[in-house]
Amino acid sequence: MSAIVAARRAQPLTPPAPSASEDSRPVRLALTGAALVFLGLFLFVPLLAVFAEALSKGGEAWVAAVSEPEARAALWLTLKVAALSVPLVTVFGVAAAWLIARFDFRGRRLLLALIDLPFAVSPVIAGLVFVLLFGRQGLFGPALAEHGVKVIFAVPGIVLATLFVTLPFVARELIPLLESEGRDEEEAARTLGASGLQMFWRVTLPNIRFGLLYGVILANARAMGEFGAVSVVSGHIRGLTNTLPLHVEILYNEYRFQAAFAVASLLAFLAIGTLVAKALLERRIGGSR
Amino acid sequence: MSIEVRDIRKRFGSHQALDGVSLKVETGSLVALLGPSGSGKTSLLRIIAGLERPDAGQVLFAGEDATRQDARLRRVGFVFQHYALFRHMTVFENVAFGLRVRGRATRPTEGDLRGRVRELLELVQLGWMADRYPSQLSGGQRQRVALARALAVEPRVLLLDEPFGALDARVRRQLRAWLRGLHDKIGLTSVFVTHDQEEALSLAHRVAVLNDGRVEQEGTPEDIACRPATAFVAEFLRPEAVTISA
Numbered sequence: 191m192s193a194i195v196a197a198r199r200a201q202p203l204t205p206p207a208p209s210a211s212e213d214s215r216p217v218r219l220a221l222t223g224a225a226l227v228f229l230g231l232f233l234f235v236p237l238l239a240v241f242a243e244a245l246s247k248g249g250e251a252w253v254a255a256v257s258e259p260e261a262r263a264a265l266w267l268t269l270k271v272a273a274l275s276v277p278l279v280t281v282f283g284v285a286a287a288w289l290i291a292r293f294d295f296r297g298r299r300l301l302l303a304l305i306d307l308p309f310a311v312s313p314v315i316a317g318l319v320f321v322l323l324f325g326r327q328g329l330f331g332p333a334l335a336e337h338g339v340k341v342i343f344a345v346p347g348i349v350l351a352t353l354f355v356t357l358p359f360v361a362r363e364l365i366p367l368l369e370s371e372g373r374d375e376e377e378a379a380r381t382l383g384a385s386g387l388q389m390f391w392r393v394t395l396p397n398i399r400f401g402l403l404y405g406v407i408l409a410n411a412r413a414m415g416e417f418g419a420v421s422v423v424s425g426h427i428r429g430l431t432n433t434l435p436l437h438v439e440i441l442y443n444e445y446r447f448q449a450a451f452a453v454a455s456l457l458a459f460l461a462i463g464t465l466v467a468k469a470l471l472e473r474r475i476g477g478s479r
Numbered sequence: 480m481s482i483e484v485r486d487i488r489k490r491f492g493s494h495q496a497l498d499g500v501s502l503k504v505e506t507g508s509l510v511a512l513l514g515p516s517g518s519g520k521t522s523l524l525r526i527i528a529g530l531e532r533p534d535a536g537q538v539l540f541a542g543e544d545a546t547r548q549d550a551r552l553r554r555v556g557f558v559f560q561h562y563a564l565f566r567h568m569t570v571f572e573n574v575a576f577g578l579r580v581r582g583r584a585t586r587p588t589e590g591d592l593r594g595r596v597r598e599l600l601e602l603v604q605l606g607w608m609a610d611r612y613p614s615q616l617s618g619g620q621r622q623r624v625a626l627a628r629a630l631a632v633e634p635r636v637l638l639l640d641e642p643f644g645a646l647d648a649r650v651r652r653q654l655r656a657w658l659r660g661l662h663d664k665i666g667l668t669s670v671f672v673t674h675d676q677e678e679a680l681s682l683a684h685r686v687a688v689l690n691d692g693r694v695e696q697e698g699t700p701e702d703i704a705c706r707p708a709t710a711f712v713a714e715f716l717r718p719e720a721v722t723i724s725a
Contacts, residue, residue, distance in 0.1 A: 375563050375565055377550070379580075380551050381556070382576050382580065382628065382629075383551050383580055392565075392576070397567065
């Protein structure tokens with residue numbers, strides 16, 4: 191059932207069967223219109239405004255703004271943080287979801303609650319927790335300083351904060367999927383002689399691939415766009431610990447609006463690029479269902 | 480290969496699913512586990528397959544203790560109630576699965592594998608369906624694919640959970656006759672679970688009637704039908720009275 195949902199989500203929505211009566215036509219038009227107006231006002235216009243402002247001083251100014259060393263460093267750092275944290279939360283998410291959906295064990299509910307924690311806690315608090323743990327005055331601060339390891343106001347802290355805020359996405363996406371699919375196919379694979387690993391790669395993973403992809407996309411979007419938690423641990427050191435969202439803020443606070451929007455348009459491009467990658471991947475792994 | 484279970488006990492939470500079940504299945508025979516839902520028949524089948532661990536008791540294959548053996552090593556063919564076909568694989572790949580996951584030493588070559596899968600698909604009369612996906616098949620066809628997939632690994636015993644439960648009456652009768660024919664042909668020791676007494680009595684060599692996690696009676700269909708050992712068996716086998724309320 192939820193495989194169907196996932197597949198639906200993955201594909202352009204198929205139009206629903208024609209409704210019984212023509213009377214519903216005005217209602218349908220009104221609803222469609224309302225949805226489009228809403229999407230236009232709250233999604234399309236703001237996006238357009240970002241690009242309009244970014245290009246308000248011409249293409250050269252845009253190129254200048256995004257190619258200055260600090261902007262390039264911020265872009266690079268953002269990509270690096272996403273590349274480090276997304277694979278980790280993906281592995282964790284798949285393992286945790288499988289554990290929770292397939293086994294009944296002591297602490298199962300606790301694990302579920304912990305996975306939800308980052309959704310419930312403000313990202314700023316998450317950042318502060320890491321400062322309290324790993325900062326100079328923090329719990330592990332002295333020990334870390336002794337070994338010359340810098341976590342807070344450095345890249346490791348940013349990765350930690352990003353891991354924290356992106357933790358739930360993959361697991362939360364997969365748990366209901368795995369639960370609704372049941373374990374029949376996995377058990378069939380076992381009786382046919384498959385090892386645990388073979389079962390996972392050949393049966394479990396193909397069945398959850400669309401849900402997994404969706405969870406990874408969400409986690410990636412959040413990893414690249416996270417502001418609050420990263421802001422607390424980063425220290426805003428230009429060229430070193432500034433991610434793209436933080437760089438946008440700095441530029442904006444310095445009244446360099448056009449440059450701020452130019453860098454923001456980079457973030458928008460990253461988002462669009464992610465969506466395109468998702469569409470391409472879906473086509474590749476689509477096959478039949 | 481013969482199967483024996485000795486004094487099997489299994490509890491799920493507060494429910495005693497199996498309460499000391501002992502049973503012998505002779506080599507080459509076709510045995511039905513008959514009982515109402517909740518009688519423990521499916522649990523017993525799953526324990527024989529190794530998909531469930533009994534709390535106590537033993538499972539013996541050909542006289543050897545297999546109680547602790549992992550499901551993947553038991554070489555049992557298991558046909559699930561809802562077939563559990565791999566949705567993302569073609570019929571061909573479903574049947575080939577058990578051969579593809581073998582270790583390098585025992586895995587057949589691609590050519591041998593193709594031949595073997597074709598052979599099995601012919602056996603279940605679905606050779607022309609090899610490239611279809613499970614969602615494109617009817618219930619009866621899925622059932623046969625599930626059977627071919629289970630047979631591909633050359634199992635020592637065949638276990639079927641409500642093999643005809645999800646099919647309509649006509650297909651059910653056809654498949655039943657066909658399965659009996661298949662069993663007579665390949666002579667594989669088989670156990671199937673059913674709640675339908677007619678199915679059990681007409682298909683099986685021997686029938687075990689289960690109720691509340693215990694075996695009420697075990698014997699030939701004739702024994703069960705003509706000489707019910709307990710009140711429960713007599714009651715369970717009585718043809719359902721058709722009542723039409725005005």
